[in-house]
Amino acid sequence: MISIRQLGKSFQSGAGKNAVRYQVLKDVDLNINKGEFFILLGPSGCGKSTLLNLIAGFEKQTEGELLVDGQAIERPGKERAMVFQHPDASLFPWLNVRENIEFGLRMQGMKKGERKAISDRYIELAGLTGHERKFPRELSGGMKQRVQIARVLANEPDILLMDEPLGALDAFTRRVMQEELVRIWSETKKTIIFVTHDIQEAVLLGGRIGIMSIGPDSRVFEIMDNRLEYPRDLTSREFNLIQKKLQGIFQDDLYFHL
Numbered sequence: 117m118i119s120i121r122q123l124g125k126s127f128q129s130g131a132g133k134n135a136v137r138y139q140v141l142k143d144v145d146l147n148i149n150k151g152e153f154f155i156l157l158g159p160s161g162c163g164k165s166t167l168l169n170l171i172a173g174f175e176k177q178t179e180g181e182l183l184v185d186g187q188a189i190e191r192p193g194k195e196r197a198m199v200f201q202h203p204d205a206s207l208f209p210w211l212n213v214r215e216n217i218e219f220g221l222r223m224q225g226m227k228k229g230e231r232k233a234i235s236d237r238y239i240e241l242a243g244l245t246g247h248e249r250k251f252p253r254e255l256s257g258g259m260k261q262r263v264q265i266a267r268v269l270a271n272e273p274d275i276l277l278m279d280e281p282l283g284a285l286d287a288f289t290r291r292v293m294q295e296e297l298v299r300i301w302s303e304t305k306k307t308i309i310f311v312t313h314d315i316q317e318a319v320l321l322g323g324r325i326g327i328m329s330i331g332p333d334s335r336v337f338e339i340m341d342n343r344l345e346y347p348r349d350l351t352s353r354e355f356n357l358i359q360k361k362l363q364g365i366f367q368d369d370l371y372f373h374l
């Protein structure tokens with residue numbers, strides 16, 4: 117579904133004589149299949165968000181090829197939706213939960229009855245039943261994130277791009293939301309590309325885990341298969357083996373010289 121070949125992205129800082137180019141990504145090769153839960157894992161600053169922004173069409177690559185269903189990505193598209201770490205940045209404070217979820221549908225000119233049928237479905241799926249009339253300021257962090265996910269899903273994208281969507285939540289809420297996300301993914305069969313720097317979260321969620329090297333010139337240098345059954349047991353021996361294997365990669369001196 118998503119095919120990435122020899123992808124590179126550099127940014128220029130400063131101008132004229134003082135201009136400096138920083139090559140964030142170089143030679144990224146990656147295929148992501150329809151319906152998979154794919155994790156991009158790497159330390160802070162390695163370029164995970166940059167790669168996600170390229171797939172979203174928010175940025176343009178400087179080298180290489182990025183295709184979705186055989187088409188080059190030139191700009192953001194309805195079939196790709198981003199879920200950000202901080203829902204406050206994307207929710208409208210003057211709209212209640214239902215109105216926020218229906219926003220994109222209203223912009224498309226969809227009639228009220230049709231909109232309600234769709235928002236009902238995603239309100240239920242995201243566990244927001246009973247909170248439809250609340251405004252963002254009246255919601256907890258986890259609930260706001262549920263609204264953002266429901267709103268994105270209501271627009272029926274094929275691909276969900278999630279940039280550390282649970283990173284701002286407390287540990288307890290984060291665990292609940294991780295489980296919820298697995299449930300939503302298995303019920304909707306969406307393709308998810310999920311960015312994290314948390315190894316445990318990667319093992320808990322990912323079917324495949326793409327491990328990124330430290331920047332500059334970052335790339336996905338290894339893809340680990342994770343065939344553990346969902347929902348996953350954090351305390352199981354198999355879970356801990358995969359987690360340890362990943363920790364080993366990041367602690368190895370070789371990692372810093374990739």
Ligand SMILES: Nc1ncnc2c1ncn2[C@@H]1O[C@H](COP(=O)(O)OP(=O)(O)OP(=O)(O)O)[C@@H](O)[C@H]1O
Nearest residue numbers: 127128140159160161162163164165166167313331
């Ligand atoms: N618009 C930009 N202009 C210049 N440099 C940028 C820009 N966006 C990102 N970078 C640089 O690219 C590098 C990778 O940033 P990016 O946000 O993709 O990393 P990340 O792995 O998502 O980090 P984190 O986990 O901390 O969010 C950083 O060195 C950053 O300074």
